[in-house]
Amino acid sequence: xxxxxxxxxxKKKELFKPxxxxxxxxxxxxxxxxxxxxxxxxxxxxxxxxxxxxxxYNGYKLKHVMNITDVGHLVSDADDGEDKMVKAAKRENxxxxxxxxxxxxxxxxxxxxxxxxxxxxIARATENIDIMEQYVKKIIENGYTYQTDDTIYFDTxxxxxxxxxxxxxxxxxxxxxxxxxxxxxxxxxxxxxWIKAPENHLMKWDSFFGKAYPGWxxxxxxxGYKYLGEKFDIHTGGMDHIPVHHENEIAQSKGFCGxxxxxxxxxxxxxxxxxxxxxxxxxxxxxxxxxKQRGYEPLVYRMFNFTSNYKTPINFTFEAMDTAKISLNxxxxxxxxxxxxxxxxxxxxxxxYENKFLEAINDNLNMPVAMSVVWDIAKNPKxxxxxxxxxxxxxxxxxxDLKNYEKKEEELPQEIIELINNRKIARLEKNWKxxxxxxxxxxxxxxxxKDTQNGMEVIKR
RNA sequence: GGCGCCUUAGCCAAGCGGUAAGGCACGAGUCUGCAAAACUCUGAUGAUCGGUCCGACUCCGAUAGGCGCCUCCA
Numbered sequence: 002x003x004x005x006x007x008x009x010x011x012k013k014k015e016l017f018k019p020x021x022x023x024x025x026x027x028x029x030x031x032x033x034x035x036x037x038x039x040x041x042x043x044x045x046x047x048x049x050x051x052x053x054x055x056x057x058y059n060g061y062k063l064k065h066v067m068n069i070t071d072v073g074h075l076v077s078d079a080d081d082g083e084d085k086m087v088k089a090a091k092r093e094n095x096x097x098x099x100x101x102x103x104x105x106x107x108x109x110x111x112x113x114x115x116x117x118x119x120x121x122x123i124a125r126a127t128e129n130i131d132i133m134e135q136y137v138k139k140i141i142e143n144g145y146t147y148q149t150d151d152t153i154y155f156d157t158x159x160x161x162x163x164x165x166x167x168x169x170x171x172x173x174x175x176x177x178x179x180x181x182x183x184x185x186x187x188x189x190x191x192x193x194x195w196i197k198a199p200e201n202h203l204m205k206w207d208s209f210f211g212k213a214y215p216g217w218x219x220x221x222x223x224x225g226y227k228y229l230g231e232k233f234d235i236h237t238g239g240m241d242h243i244p245v246h247h248e249n250e251i252a253q254s255k256g257f258c259g260x261x262x263x264x265x266x267x268x269x270x271x272x273x274x275x276x277x278x279x280x281x282x283x284x285x286x287x288x289x290x291x292x293k294q295r296g297y298e299p300l301v302y303r304m305f306n307f308t309s310n311y312k313t314p315i316n317f318t319f320e321a322m323d324t325a326k327i328s329l330n331x332x333x334x335x336x337x338x339x340x341x342x343x344x345x346x347x348x349x350x351x352x353x354y355e356n357k358f359l360e361a362i363n364d365n366l367n368m369p370v371a372m373s374v375v376w377d378i379a380k381n382p383k384x385x386x387x388x389x390x391x392x393x394x395x396x397x398x399x400x401x402d403l404k405n406y407e408k409k410e411e412e413l414p415q416e417i418i419e420l421i422n423n424r425k426i427a428r429l430e431k432n433w434k435x436x437x438x439x440x441x442x443x444x445x446x447x448x449x450x451k452d453t454q455n456g457m458e459v460i461k462r
Numbered sequence: 463g464g465c466g467c468c469u470u471a472g473c474c475a476a477g478c479g480g481u482a483a484g485g486c487a488c489g490a491g492u493c494u495g496c497a498a499a500a501c502u503c504u505g506a507u508g509a510u511c512g513g514u515c516c517g518a519c520u521c522c523g524a525u526a527g528g529c530g531c532c533u534c535c536a
Contacts, residue, residue, distance in 0.1 A: 032536080045536035085534065168465060169532075189532095217534085239536030244465080246535095269536060270467085276528065308474045308485070314467085314529070321474040324486035331485090334500095361476095369476045373484035382501095433495050440497080451498050458499085 004059060004363040006235075007312055009166055009243060009266040014365055017265065019234055024062045026233035027052070028225045028263065029120060030242055033070040034104035035089040038111050039286045040302060040317070041272040041279050045239050047303060048269040048311040048366075050117040052237065054398045055362045057118075065120035066228045068221055069108075071101035072126040072204055072214060087203060097203050101127070111289050114299040116400045122228050126220040129227065130206045133215045136223040136257060137195050145256035149185040151197040153210065157190040160255055164190070166266065167244040192249050194219055218249035225250075225262055236263035240270050270314045279317075287317075297322050300401055304329045307368040307399070329401065335379035336392050336403050342384025354378055354391060362398055375399070413459060417448055421459055424450075428457075 004017040019025050029049045032038060038046075053063060071086065086097040093100065105125075112119065126133075137153065140146055145159045157163040169190070193216035198205035205212045215223075225233065231254075238247060247266065254262040271278075274285040289299050305325035309315040354374060361370035375395060378388050396403045413421070424439040440450045443459065451458045 030536080033534085038536090042536050048536085164465095167531080240467095241531070241535055244531050245533085271530070271536070273529070278529075304485095305474075308476090310476080313475090316474070318473065320472085320487080321485095324474060327487090328485055367476075369474095369484065373476075376484060428495090431495070437496070449498075452494075452496095453499065 002059070002359055002363055004055070005365055006265050006267060007365050008264075009268050010261070010264075015265070017234075019061070020232065020264070022061070024064050025056055025235070026229045027063060027065040027120070027235045027237065028221070028229060028233060029065065029067040029236075030221060030238035030246065031067040031069050031123070032108050033085060034101050034108055035085045036104060037288045037290075038108050039279065039288050040292065041286075043111060043115060043289065043302070044272045044306060044311075044315070045237075045269045046112050046117050047115060047306050048267075049120075049237055050112075050115075050400065051311065051366050051368065051398075052235070052267065053118050053120075054400060055366055058359075058362065058398050063121060064229065066122040066124055066224060067120040068224050069101075069105055069123060069125045070220065071098075071105065072130075072220065090203070098127075101125075111299075114289060115303055116300065116402055118400070124224045124228065126215070126224070127204070129220065129224050130215065132227045133219045133223040134195075134206075134208050136219065136226065136253070137215075138209065140194065140253060140256040143256055145252075146194060147187065152185065152193050153195040154186060154191045155194050155249070155252055155256060156187060157192075157252055158188050160252055163252060164248055165251060165261070166247055169244060169248065190248075192216060192218060192245075192252075194253070218246055218253060221246070222250050222253040222257065222262065226254075226257070231258045231262065232260065233263050235265045235267060237267045237269070240268050243268055267312075269311045272317050273314050274317045276316055292322070295319070295322075297326055301326045301329055303400060304332075307372050309369060311366055311368075332375070332379055332392075332401065333403065333406050336389055336406065339379075339381075339384055339389035339392065340386060342386060342389075344383040344385045346381075346383060346385045346387045351387060351391065358395055371395075371398070413448070413461075417443060417446060417459065420446075421450075421457060425457065428452075 005014050006017050007014045032042060049067070053065060056063060086100055089100045089104075090097045095103075109119075137146075140155070141153065145156055146153050147156055148154065163169070195208070195210055195213055196216060197210060198212045198214050202212075202214065205214050225236075236247070236250075251261050254260065273279065274283075274287075277283070279285050279287075289302070292299070292302060301322060302325070305317075305322055306315065308321070308325070354377070358371055358374045361367045361374060364370070375392065378392060378395075381388055393403055420439050420443050424436050424443070427433075427435040427439060443450050447461060449460050451460075
């Protein structure tokens with residue numbers, strides 16, 4: 002079935018045509034590992050996961066690269082700022098390499114917890130300095146650069162057009178730019194490719210330009226080229242990458258080989274918190290760990306994300322997280338219930354479910370609509386293994402790990418077990434007063450008591 | 463100063479030029495000694511104003527509010 006993606010390059014939803022139907026090539030801008038990922042960051046990787054799973058559900062094989070930025074990026078083009086890695090290193094009294102490996106590890110753990118399907122290739126910038134150097138040399142050879150005492154700049158005025166993604170153009174920006182024009186740059190949109198390292202700079206490499214380090218945007222172009230070639234199918238990233246990072250990647254690629262590196266550019270919009278930006282100063286930056294402490298397992302956050310489309314902003318509220326938490330439990334319960342059912346579902350019905358689901362996910366990853374199909378199945382009054390298996394199939398895209406879900410029989414402390422037994426006796430004797438008293442005690446100790454048709458059920462809260 | 467986006471019921475939200483998916487909450491009911499759970503039922507005329515059209519939430523314009531980018535940021 003046809004797949005449609007919204008393409009930032011053309012600003013339209015387009016039919017997806019792979020370069021090579023045997024293998025889809027994707028590049029995703031990954032994290033800069035200088036601190037814990039917050040849930041806004043993680044939305045981007047849930048999107049990436051979603052894209053992977055949808056393509057695979059459609060039968061495609063993937064070659065997907067994600068970079069890990071462990072080279073410090075300067076705070077600005079002018080060489081007067083500290084870079085993020087160095088800043089973090091100072092903060093924690095470690096060297097930048099220790100910072101990188103610590104937070105890379107934390108990041109990988111987070112995406113595992115979210116059940117995110119990892120790209121085939123995870124490439125660290127520091128391990129690819131050589132390819133970046135080659136890349137720059139070629140751009141220089143092709144005549145797209147100029148150099149100052151300490152920096153090699155990309156000359157954006159040499160391009161036929163700069164700003165194809167974001168509709169920016171050099172002239173307009175000059176007019177009302179808020180940013181100071183850096184000394185040495187010819188055009189405001191020019192950017193550093195290769196920078197001579199000051200004496201005290203910690204991360205630097207020997208190169209044709211002396212001890213130096215790469216500019217901000219180079220790593221993605223170079224590693225994309227290394228693993229995927231001059232042209233690949235899809236490039237993903239956050240909204241914020243559109244105006245600078247991805248424009249510059251496009252510029253670099255044009256300077257390197259004359260064309261835009263990817264056919265489809267897909268960007269995730271931001272997660273907002275209570276209608277506004279998430280920021281440290283507002284004290285609303287949450288990590289997975291923060292959510293866990295408030296009682297939301299990581300997959301709840303996954304569920305929450307499926308209420309909206311990736312390319313619109315989503316508003317994070319704890320009310321919505323409660324919704325997601327309950328929903329996830331209901332879906333799991335429904336799955337188990339269907340698993341134990343034996344009713345027949347017609348082929349026509351089954352086919353309709355499959356078609357609707359596929360149509361939704363292939364329509365630019367429309368997860369809200371896909372979920373409506375899932376709920377339709379989950380709430381089907383006929384209880385059927387066929388439906389359970391269908392949910393399992395859809396779970397290849399959803400990623401809730403239903404297959405491994407089973408109702409956990411909580412290991413209850415002896416104290417609680419005794420209370421439960423006493424309550425059972427009280428109930429047999431129809432001593433409701435005692436029964437309620439015991440329920441209150443159990444509840445006070447943090448356990449929830451339910452009297453179902455199959456007897457008493459006690460769950461830790 | 464420039465570029466762009468958003469505004470749909472209490473909350474998260476989808477789609478669509480022809481009279482608004484889904485989830486959760488709320489409310490009502492069934493069940494139960496009660497409670498919880500489960501199940502059933504139940505809600506919006508689309509920020510405001512104006513225009514185009516036989517017909518607009520869906521297109522155009524204005525107003526209000528919000529968000530993002532132009533500087534590291536998913």
